[in-house]
Amino acid sequence: MTQPLRILVIQHDPARADMLTDALRQAGETEVMILPSDSRLASRIKELGPDLVLIDLANPSRDALEELTLASSPADRPVAMFVDRSDPALTRAAVEAGVSAYVVDGIRPDRIRAVLDAALARFHMFQKLRTELDATRAALEQRKIIDRAKGVLMRARGISEDEAYALMRRAAMERGRKIADVAAAIVTASELLQ
Amino acid sequence: MTRFATILLASTALASPALAEMLDVEKDELTLGFIKLTDMAPLAIAYEKHFFEDEGLYVTLEPQANWKVLLDRVISGELDGAHMLAGQPLAATIGYGTKAHIVTPFSMDLNGNAITVSNEVWAAMKPAIPVGADGKPEHPVSAAALKPVIEEFRARGETFNMGMVFPVSTHNYELRYWLAAGGINPGFYSPEDVSGQISADAFLSVTPPPQMPATLEAGTINGYAVGEPWNQQAVLKGIGVPVITDIEIWKNNPEKVFGLTADFVEANPNTTLALTKALIRAAEWLDAEGNANRAEAVEILSRSEYVGADAEVIANSMTGSFEYEPGDRRAVPDFNVFFRYNATYPFYSDAIWTLTQMRRWGQIEAAQPDGWYAETAAAVYKPAIYLEAARMLVDEGLADAADFPWDSDGYKPATAEFIDGIPYDGRTPNAYLDSLPIGLKADQRVIGRDVQG
Numbered sequence: 001m002t003q004p005l006r007i008l009v010i011q012h013d014p015a016r017a018d019m020l021t022d023a024l025r026q027a028g029e030t031e032v033m034i035l036p037s038d039s040r041l042a043s044r045i046k047e048l049g050p051d052l053v054l055i056d057l058a059n060p061s062r063d064a065l066e067e068l069t070l071a072s073s074p075a076d077r078p079v080a081m082f083v084d085r086s087d088p089a090l091t092r093a094a095v096e097a098g099v100s101a102y103v104v105d106g107i108r109p110d111r112i113r114a115v116l117d118a119a120l121a122r123f124h125m126f127q128k129l130r131t132e133l134d135a136t137r138a139a140l141e142q143r144k145i146i147d148r149a150k151g152v153l154m155r156a157r158g159i160s161e162d163e164a165y166a167l168m169r170r171a172a173m174e175r176g177r178k179i180a181d182v183a184a185a186i187v188t189a190s191e192l193l194q
Numbered sequence: 195m196t197r198f199a200t201i202l203l204a205s206t207a208l209a210s211p212a213l214a215e216m217l218d219v220e221k222d223e224l225t226l227g228f229i230k231l232t233d234m235a236p237l238a239i240a241y242e243k244h245f246f247e248d249e250g251l252y253v254t255l256e257p258q259a260n261w262k263v264l265l266d267r268v269i270s271g272e273l274d275g276a277h278m279l280a281g282q283p284l285a286a287t288i289g290y291g292t293k294a295h296i297v298t299p300f301s302m303d304l305n306g307n308a309i310t311v312s313n314e315v316w317a318a319m320k321p322a323i324p325v326g327a328d329g330k331p332e333h334p335v336s337a338a339a340l341k342p343v344i345e346e347f348r349a350r351g352e353t354f355n356m357g358m359v360f361p362v363s364t365h366n367y368e369l370r371y372w373l374a375a376g377g378i379n380p381g382f383y384s385p386e387d388v389s390g391q392i393s394a395d396a397f398l399s400v401t402p403p404p405q406m407p408a409t410l411e412a413g414t415i416n417g418y419a420v421g422e423p424w425n426q427q428a429v430l431k432g433i434g435v436p437v438i439t440d441i442e443i444w445k446n447n448p449e450k451v452f453g454l455t456a457d458f459v460e461a462n463p464n465t466t467l468a469l470t471k472a473l474i475r476a477a478e479w480l481d482a483e484g485n486a487n488r489a490e491a492v493e494i495l496s497r498s499e500y501v502g503a504d505a506e507v508i509a510n511s512m513t514g515s516f517e518y519e520p521g522d523r524r525a526v527p528d529f530n531v532f533f534r535y536n537a538t539y540p541f542y543s544d545a546i547w548t549l550t551q552m553r554r555w556g557q558i559e560a561a562q563p564d565g566w567y568a569e570t571a572a573a574v575y576k577p578a579i580y581l582e583a584a585r586m587l588v589d590e591g592l593a594d595a596a597d598f599p600w601d602s603d604g605y606k607p608a609t610a611e612f613i614d615g616i617p618y619d620g621r622t623p624n625a626y627l628d629s630l631p632i633g634l635k636a637d638q639r640v641i642g643r644d645v646q647g
Contacts (some may be wrong), residue, residue, distance in 0.1 A: 170244065179252055180205065
């Protein structure tokens with residue numbers, strides 16, 4: 001990693017926070033920031049824009065776990081959670097809330113970098129899948145609209161499917177619009193005219 | 195036949211997809227980049243005349259801020275292809291500047307550039323230029339007439355500065371060629387100093403094309419080499435005088451190419467063919483019937499989404515005439531050539547000429563064997579794709595077989611049609627380099643401020 005990793009630690013026990021900071025500094029090129037878990041957490045995290053959020057909870061409640069995870073925006077950045085104790089329900093809640101790494105049994109300084117690297121890799125993989133899924137969904141939605149618009153034109157003008165598509169493509173290029181936008185306009189207009 | 199097919203297409207509008215077996219394009223929505231210059235015309239015409247659509251392509255044409263941004267966006271994939279300086283795909287492929295394998299199956303035009311100097315410089319040059327029987331300055335104007343002016347600048351303790359559009363642009367190489375042919379050293383590049391001003395008599399630097407006239411007017415530069423409409427603009431504004439067109443520096447020199455990444459071409463072979471077909475038809479349209487369509491092309495190009503300059507200014511060069519001094523308008527029928535003389539075929543010998551100039555001025559730091567020049571040209575220029583696209587058009591009745599060099603090996607015959615009459619043969623680049631007056635030869639290198647070896 002060429003850029004230092006900007007890590008935000010959320011922790012309210014100062015002694016544990018110092019231990020964590022030392023462990024992170026020894027683990028490699030990092031910039032460590034520490035925040036207490038107060039009510040302004042979500043907006044502070046957003047301002048700081050860290051590469052990774054590390055949440056250290058000695059003994060989490062389900063509510064605290066979900067609240068902290070949510071405040072860290074696990075869809076925007078990797079969130080790693082270290083807890084001393086957990087149970088299967090809590091573990092599931094953490095994963096469902098979107099944490100990229102959930103480590104039970106506290107922090108081992110010599111292992112911390114490996115855990116964070118894994119959290120980063122896992123986050124980036126999920127983010128890529130999520131982007132692809134969004135793009136595929138959008139493409140599918142566009143395809144449906146284009147097919148419906150083609151149908152409208154084929155019935156209205158008695159033309160073939162290829163001709164209907166070419167007609168939309170021309171209309172789009174002449175107006176500097178996307179084909180899907182022209183198709184959506186055709187579908188909307190045909191609904192209004194029915 | 196072609197004309198008939200065009201009329202048929204126009205009159206039956208959307209029946210065109212049924213005319214021919216359509217290529218099964220891998221990607222049918224494309225974004226193509228261009229710089230606001232007259233020679234982006236093949237892209238605008240392929241768009242406006244529906245040639246892209248005939249190939250099943252939905253295309254968005256997007257103007258780019260400058261050549262570097264344009265190249266970066268092709269490399270990143272934000273653009274699927276673009277109007278490029280002939281030197282850009284070559285420089286990128288050999289890693290001069292941003293390294294990326296860019297290829298071209300289509301050469302966009304010949305000629306189209308000129309060199310303009312400020313009114314002050316022109317007035318100082320004029321006494322050294324012979325006058326013809328018609329009382330006008332004799333053309334072509336040699337840079338030898340500029341040499342005493344540069345010496346006056348030096349005596350006054352001033353540097354003589356000129357603008358060109360990009361370090362690997364044809365404009366840079368043409369300006370350097372003209373200066374060197376007149377005994378003026380345009381300066382060398384070295385790996386440590388990429389200013390291109392080592393040992394220079396004239397100091398060349400990059401200015402974006404649309405800013406050339408204003409930069410000249412401000413006095414930051416004393417002259418420039420650029421494409422149209424930015425030379426004619428200087429005449430119209432009364433701030434400078436074009437002294438020579440590039441056709442007089444090297445007759446029918448290659449100018450822009452259509453560049454794509456090698457990865458795109460490999461992943462989308464049919465899309466590449468479809469694009470090439472549409473562009474060949476656009477080029478053919480631009481030169482058809484003795485430039486009969488040029489007036490319409492000028493109207494299209496003048497629109498803000500394309501070049502966005504006055505139609506009158508664009509028309510000057512596009513319709514076959516060129517104004518030098520105000521009122522000194524001369525016929526230059528081949529100022530912009532888009533199709534005739536096999537303009538669209540990507541010749542290896544054209545690529546190699548550009549590479550020789552990169553070597554001549556030190557952008558290529560060390561000597562390379564002749565074989566390297568041939569291999570580099572073949573890695574970037576793709577005549578096989580071009581001819582396959584041309585063959586399809588001929589089979590569809592949309593092009594005339596007589597217009598294409600089917601049997602070419604990619605090398606034009608040797609030519610001496612340069613301002614200094616020095617012959618060029620693309621098969622022997624090292625011998626050519628040795629024959630040029632100023633520039634690196636054999637094993638010479640630029641070390642520090644000196645040429646050594």
